Amino acid sequence: MSEKAIPGAAPSEEDMNTTPPNPVSNDGGSGWSMPQPVFRKTSGYLPQGFEKKFSQSELKPASNDNDSTAEMPAPDLAVDIEPQPEITDHGVDEPLAAAASPSAPKKSSAAKVVFTILGVILALALVVVFIAVIYILFLMPKPAGPFE
Numbered sequence: 001m002s003e004k005a006i007p008g009a010a011p012s013e014e015d016m017n018t019t020p021p022n023p024v025s026n027d028g029g030s031g032w033s034m035p036q037p038v039f040r041k042t043s044g045y046l047p048q049g050f051e052k053k054f055s056q057s058e059l060k061p062a063s064n065d066n067d068s069t070a071e072m073p074a075p076d077l078a079v080d081i082e083p084q085p086e087i088t089d090h091g092v093d094e095p096l097a098a099a100a101s102p103s104a105p106k107k108s109s110a111a112k113v114v115f116t117i118l119g120v121i122l123a124l125a126l127v128v129v130f131i132a133v134i135y136i137l138f139l140m141p142k143p144a145g146p147f148e
Helices: 109-139
Strands: none
């Protein structure tokens, strides 16, 4: 901001402009042109002290050198593979054992009745609360008093 700025006043137009000016073009034109790219080159070596901090000798190979995949023999494809049965050959005539015997014992009907009654009471309570909120917010007459 300029030195003559009034505290609390809006900043001037030149103080609000944060866009840098357009660079001078080489071809003499007045338009904007893309700057030339910068290609960075490195030596290809690690930074100084990197090997001391992260030593490669701490790493141990996961397998021996003789386990290379290039030296492994190809798998033998001439293994005796038995013919697979058709899907329709299995289980067509056999009944399912799980469907024949019930796995869970039958629960008493007393618990079912109690939970049904509690559920109905809870549902009615929620309806009453909803209607009460609607009445209080929208339908309640406003009292005429001296403080209005």
